[in-house]
Amino acid sequence: MGMILATASSAAGLFSLYGSWRNWSLLKRWGTLVGWSLLLLSCFLWASSAASVALGISYALLALTACAWLLVGYNRERRPQRSPLLAAGKVRWPALSALGKHLLLLLGTVPLAGAAALYGSTALATVLPWQQGNALSFAMLLAPVLWGCGAYWQCADSRPLRPAATHLAVLLVSAVAIY
Amino acid sequence: MKFSLSPALVKSSLASHSWIGLLVGFLMYLICVSGSLVVFSGYLKRWEQAAVAEYQTLVPAAATAAYQELLARKPDISGDILMMLPRDDQPRGMLVSAGGVYYLNEDGSRGGDISTPWSNSMVGLHDALHIPSDWGEILVSVLGVMLCGLIVSGFLAHPRIFRDAFNFRLGGSRHLEQADIHNRLSVWGAPFHLVIGLTGAWFGLSILMYTLYGNVFFGGDRDAAIESIHGSAPKLEQIVQMADVGRALQSMATIAPDARPIYFNVENANSPSQYILLGAQHPDSLIYVEQYRFDQQGNYLDKVGYSDGEPGKQVLFSLYRLHFGHFGGLPVMILYVVFGIALAVVSVTGINIWLVKRKKRDFINNVWVGLVWGTPLAIAISGLAALILNSGAAGYFWLPLLATAVFGLCLDNEARSKYWLQRITAVLLMLMALSHLVMFKSHGLHGAALAVNLALVAFSGLFLWLAHRTEKLLR
Numbered sequence: 001m002g003m004i005l006a007t008a009s010s011a012a013g014l015f016s017l018y019g020s021w022r023n024w025s026l027l028k029r030w031g032t033l034v035g036w037s038l039l040l041l042s043c044f045l046w047a048s049s050a051a052s053v054a055l056g057i058s059y060a061l062l063a064l065t066a067c068a069w070l071l072v073g074y075n076r077e078r079r080p081q082r083s084p085l086l087a088a089g090k091v092r093w094p095a096l097s098a099l100g101k102h103l104l105l106l107l108g109t110v111p112l113a114g115a116a117a118l119y120g121s122t123a124l125a126t127v128l129p130w131q132q133g134n135a136l137s138f139a140m141l142l143a144p145v146l147w148g149c150g151a152y153w154q155c156a157d158s159r160p161l162r163p164a165a166t167h168l169a170v171l172l173v174s175a176v177a178i179y
Numbered sequence: 180m181k182f183s184l185s186p187a188l189v190k191s192s193l194a195s196h197s198w199i200g201l202l203v204g205f206l207m208y209l210i211c212v213s214g215s216l217v218v219f220s221g222y223l224k225r226w227e228q229a230a231v232a233e234y235q236t237l238v239p240a241a242a243t244a245a246y247q248e249l250l251a252r253k254p255d256i257s258g259d260i261l262m263m264l265p266r267d268d269q270p271r272g273m274l275v276s277a278g279g280v281y282y283l284n285e286d287g288s289r290g291g292d293i294s295t296p297w298s299n300s301m302v303g304l305h306d307a308l309h310i311p312s313d314w315g316e317i318l319v320s321v322l323g324v325m326l327c328g329l330i331v332s333g334f335l336a337h338p339r340i341f342r343d344a345f346n347f348r349l350g351g352s353r354h355l356e357q358a359d360i361h362n363r364l365s366v367w368g369a370p371f372h373l374v375i376g377l378t379g380a381w382f383g384l385s386i387l388m389y390t391l392y393g394n395v396f397f398g399g400d401r402d403a404a405i406e407s408i409h410g411s412a413p414k415l416e417q418i419v420q421m422a423d424v425g426r427a428l429q430s431m432a433t434i435a436p437d438a439r440p441i442y443f444n445v446e447n448a449n450s451p452s453q454y455i456l457l458g459a460q461h462p463d464s465l466i467y468v469e470q471y472r473f474d475q476q477g478n479y480l481d482k483v484g485y486s487d488g489e490p491g492k493q494v495l496f497s498l499y500r501l502h503f504g505h506f507g508g509l510p511v512m513i514l515y516v517v518f519g520i521a522l523a524v525v526s527v528t529g530i531n532i533w534l535v536k537r538k539k540r541d542f543i544n545n546v547w548v549g550l551v552w553g554t555p556l557a558i559a560i561s562g563l564a565a566l567i568l569n570s571g572a573a574g575y576f577w578l579p580l581l582a583t584a585v586f587g588l589c590l591d592n593e594a595r596s597k598y599w600l601q602r603i604t605a606v607l608l609m610l611m612a613l614s615h616l617v618m619f620k621s622h623g624l625h626g627a628a629l630a631v632n633l634a635l636v637a638f639s640g641l642f643l644w645l646a647h648r649t650e651k652l653l654r
Contacts, residue, residue, distance in 0.1 A: 133491050148330075
């Protein structure tokens with residue numbers, strides 16, 4: 001019964017968001033608020049009806065995606081295919097300077113941002129007031145997030161030296177702090 | 180809903196998203212397609228050896244008999260001796276040791292050798308892109324990291340995230356169509372993608388991080404770093420005798436009656452420090468197993484504490500089931516396959532958008548279509564090779580993939596390449612199911628083998644339908 005209620009709440013929440021998005025008169029004003037509230041409620045229902053909170057939250061997230069995609073599919077529009085034939089173009093190999101720029105970006109995105117994230121999160125673990133195993137586990141899970149954000153910044157900044165220098169600084173400071 | 184991002188931030192985020200996406204798009208696609216298969220690796224293994232006896236429980240007496248038989252045959256055996264007990268997705272017992280890798284019959288007697296080359300090959304592709312040593316796993320983990328970066332940049336590059344929340348325009352402009360598929364699947368799938376990226380990144384990064392922790396905190400001792408999180412082995416000095424695995428297994432009914440033992444490992448077998456490590460699943464938890472430890476006489480010592488110990492320990496031991504969807508039975512596994520394929524579609528449409536934006540076509544378009552539609556074809560060929568030749572060599576996947584890229588290049592027509600690759604894949608998938616039935620006869624018509632064969636036929640039908648749709652575009 002709990003699972004059915006949880007599923008219904010997920011579906012109703014998404015449906016309310018959809019109705020608000022479609023500007024249905026009934027849901028135009030409060031649909032968004034009701035939708036997010038129902039989704040929040042569904043998390044609670046999933047968590048209380050599943051065997052554990054962790055399992056319940058996992059189910060809630062899966063249900064959110066599944067219900068949303070069903071509504072997206074329902075809302076599909078079919079249009080006549082309009083794909084003009086693209087002209088065959090000659091391959092333009094990038095100039096050496098452009099290749100060099102991409103190579104530097106790769107170095108900044110992968111090894112540099114990675115080392116900064118790994119060392120930075122490890123340094124953070126040393127100052128956390130937790131049991132050592134917990135702090136190290138947290139650092140392990142934080143590292144990929146920091147690395148991903150660092151990679152994003154490295155590629156997004158119009159002045160790539162700025163993130164690269166920051167990554168290098170984080171790496172050096174962390175290395176000094178932990179060794 | 181009002182939500183605004185500065186145009187400069189959107190522009191730079193889009194540039195970052197494109198750069199990272201182009202860097203990892205194809206490899207991400209391979210990981211997602213193979214990952215979707217690996218969710219069902221237990222079923223695939225049963226399909227590959229469909230005639231093996233299946234049963235729900237291996238009683239303690241049978242486990243003891245199997246262990247005794249191994250020690251009688253190999254009295255000097257050392258190292259670890261792992262016995263996998265029957266479980267939901269693989270209701271068969273297995274013994275893995277230096278003395279052989281084989282199935283167990285229900286009475287504990289020795290069954291046939293374990294040989295699952297295709298499943299192993301697909302797991303190898305997903306875990307490490309078939310790259311040997313730790314580097315493959317580390318590379319795949321970096322892809323998980325980049326997926327996190329793509330999620331962040333994707334949201335920041337998407338100023339119309341709420342305005343377009345349910346838009347799904349198929350047909351029309353190819354750019355708009357691909358962007359709608361890419362954005363709708365990725366925005367609503369973001370929670371799943373984040374979990375997959377984070378948990379996937381952990382598998383390989385932990386190799387690096389345990390080494391770093393060992394160097395920083397434990398004087399270069401990597402094992403000590405692992406023990407600081409996962410706990411250390413019991414310190415035992417015993418006069419060596421045969422480990423009483425049956426007694427350990429039997430006592431689980433009183434130690435943890437709700438937990439289901441799924442394996443035990445005799446660690447450091449035949450040495451004074453040997454002990455029994457018994458893994459049992461807890462249905463109310465995401466952890467892979469709780470590990471219960473017994474001395475060689477089967478006396479209970481303690482548990483490692485994954486079920487109720489430190490939170491860090493619990494979280495890390497939950498990542499496996501979370502990553503592979505092994506926590507809610509068949510419905511969750513099916514959802515993971517669908518979501519995994521959706522992430523593969525996100526990877527492909529991302530690169531398609533870049534290709535359309537170029538407003539020209541060249542060899543990259545041809546090679547790309549060959550690689551995308553060649554991947555399921557190459558997987559089918561590797562499956563056939565495993566079935567007929569009993570080989571899981573990586574070449575049976577990579578050489579056909581290379582061939583399909585060359586095929587796309589030679590045909591110089593994306594729609595025609597797609598059409599032929601879809602048709603050939605449909606035929607190969609059907610051939611896989613038929614070959615299996617010829618080889619395993621009635622064993623292919625029940626249980627997991629039947630489910631896999633039906634899935635092969637269904638996917639074959641799907642590829643035929645896709646080819647039919649592509650053919651319409653060709654006219």
